[in-house]
Amino acid sequence: xxxxxxxxxxxxxxxxxxxxxxxxxxxxxxxxxxxxxxxxxxxxxxxxxxxxxxxxxxxxxxxxxxxxxxxxxxxxxxxxxxxxxxxxxxxxxxxxxxxxxxxxxxxxxxxxxxxxxxxxxxxxxxxxxx
Amino acid sequence: xxxxxxxxxxxxxxxxxxxxxxxxxxxxxxxxxxxxxxxxxxxxxxxxxxxxxxxxxxxxxxxxxxxxxxxxxxxxxxxxxxxxxxxxxxxxxxxxxxxxxxxxxxxxxxxxxxxxxxxxxxxxxxxxxxxxxxxxxxxxxxxxxxxxxxxxxxxxxxxxxxxxxxxxxxxxxxxxxxxxxxxxxxxxxxxxxxxxxxxxxxxxxxxxxxxxxxxxxxxxxxxxxxxxxxxxxxxxxxxxxxxxxxxxxxxxxxxxxxxxxxxxxxxxxxxxxxxxxxxxxxx
Numbered sequence: 140x141x142x143x144x145x146x147x148x149x150x151x152x153x154x155x156x157x158x159x160x161x162x163x164x165x166x167x168x169x170x171x172x173x174x175x176x177x178x179x180x181x182x183x184x185x186x187x188x189x190x191x192x193x194x195x196x197x198x199x200x201x202x203x204x205x206x207x208x209x210x211x212x213x214x215x216x217x218x219x220x221x222x223x224x225x226x227x228x229x230x231x232x233x234x235x236x237x238x239x240x241x242x243x244x245x246x247x248x249x250x251x252x253x254x255x256x257x258x259x260x261x262x263x264x265x266x267x268x269x
Numbered sequence: 270x271x272x273x274x275x276x277x278x279x280x281x282x283x284x285x286x287x288x289x290x291x292x293x294x295x296x297x298x299x300x301x302x303x304x305x306x307x308x309x310x311x312x313x314x315x316x317x318x319x320x321x322x323x324x325x326x327x328x329x330x331x332x333x334x335x336x337x338x339x340x341x342x343x344x345x346x347x348x349x350x351x352x353x354x355x356x357x358x359x360x361x362x363x364x365x366x367x368x369x370x371x372x373x374x375x376x377x378x379x380x381x382x383x384x385x386x387x388x389x390x391x392x393x394x395x396x397x398x399x400x401x402x403x404x405x406x407x408x409x410x411x412x413x414x415x416x417x418x419x420x421x422x423x424x425x426x427x428x429x430x431x432x433x434x435x436x437x438x439x440x441x442x443x444x445x446x447x448x449x450x451x452x453x454x455x456x457x458x459x460x461x462x463x464x465x466x467x468x469x470x471x472x473x474x475x476x477x478x479x480x481x482x483x484x485x486x487x488x489x490x491x492x493x494x495x496x497x498x499x500x501x502x503x504x505x506x507x508x509x510x511x512x513x514x515x516x517x518x519x520x521x522x523x524x525x526x527x528x529x530x531x532x533x534x535x536x537x538x539x540x541x542x543x544x545x546x547x548x549x550x551x552x
């Protein structure tokens with residue numbers, strides 16, 4: 140059944156006086172901010188990860204304290220195991236540096252008295268008399 | 270009998286005669302010396318009047334107990350040893366052999382080609398004055414051979430066939446040291462002249478570590494003092510040998526013979542002085 144022209148006119152008249160209920164615009168603003176936060180959390184990068192992690196941590200409820208304690212224990216143990224051994228990194232004893240340039244010792248020249256060319260042969264050193 | 274038979278027989282006789290003559294000409298003289306590890310050999314060759322044979326007794330060998338052999342047969346000999354060069358001279362009283370001629374000197378051999386008696390060639394690479402920081406009492410020639418190093422005592426000859434050096438110690442598969450012929454002539458002169466090998470003494474002192482052959486002191490009453498050599502003099506020439514360092518002086522002093530006057534040139538300050546030294550026998 141099609142409405143008549145008079146009925147349509149009375150309905151439009153009623154719509155003209157229709158108003159949103161009380162608090163409608165406050166909810167709209169809150170919903171807008173929530174959606175914006177959710178969109179930012181979905182973004183890539185460290186800040187996004189951090190936000191997601193914090194969001195996940197917040198959603199854990201009471202069990203988050205158990206997770207936190209476990210994470211802290213793992214961190215302390217890792218630091219303990221990875222810390223370098225103090226004995227290994229002990230600094231070497233200081234080596235005294237002699238800055239004095241000493242002249243090289245003169246090599247003693249041996250004089251063979253015979254053509255004995257064996258490596259073990261020994262001659263005389265120092266001033267030679269002829 | 271056909272003539273061809275006689276011709277064949279004649280050819281055989283000629284061939285035998287040639288081979289016998291060649292064997293005699295190549296007569297294998299050698300010397301053996303006892304040592305801690307057994308006997309060691311050296312080639313020997315006749316020099317001088319043909320009754321003197323020269324050989325080399327290397328380190329550790331008892332040079333004065335050496336025996337001269339001819340084709341394996343030991344010959345009765347008198348033995349003369351130069352303890353410095355380890356050159357041994359055997360004197361035989363039998364018939365003289367055909368001696369090898371000795372060159373005038375072996376001091377100008379560096380770079381020249383040498384013929385090794387028995388085959389092969391060699392090239393004189395240079396003079397060796399010290400080995401492993403030890404000064405030699407006389408300079409040796411270093412020889413690079415075309416084939417294996419010949420035995421000690423093997424004569425090395427120039428293009429005319431005169432002996433210019435004698436093979437000494439082996440240093441590698443194809444290199445070895447050699448005594449210049451001057452050593453043979455010096456020892457032979459002593460043996461033929463005085464019947465013994467002696468060393469000359471002139472009574473001056475040198476330091477081996479000095480840059481130049483500078484006299485550090487002169488013994489009172491020595492031939493050097495008598496000739497006028499003074500402490501501080503730098504020796505330039507002894508005999509016909511030019512000196513540039515201590516080793517050259519030691520080498521030159523080896524050839525000094527007692528009683529034989531030797532010209533000496535030296536530098537005193539800026540002045541060059543020539544004088545004559547007559548060594549006496551070293552006690």
